[in-house]
Amino acid sequence: MSGHSRLVPGDYLDDPEIRAGYDEARRAIELGAMVRELRLGAGLSQEELARHAGMTQPALSRLERGGGIPTITVLDRIANALHATLTVTMTPAA
DSSP states (O other): OOGGGGGGGHHHHHHHHHHHHHHHHHHHHHHHHHHHHHHHHTTTOHHHHHHHHHHHHHHHHHHHOOOOOOOOHHHHHHHHHOOOOOOOOOOOOO
């Protein structure tokens, strides 16, 4: 489990609804961090990447902070603007 699990007491994570919300938030934060890391690596400001991806700077900022799960279409536009490849995978649960 990531370091974020310290924010929610373990007993609450046994509740399926709470666990689902927690997992969704964790994915949004991780996805945003990946976008930010790639953007910084490309030497782009949020404004520049947003313009190249056809979105607003506030929307990109929100995504980078984990403020929601973007659509595949938005992720594809961001990947193209970063000259990156968008790869979506699914693996069986352990």
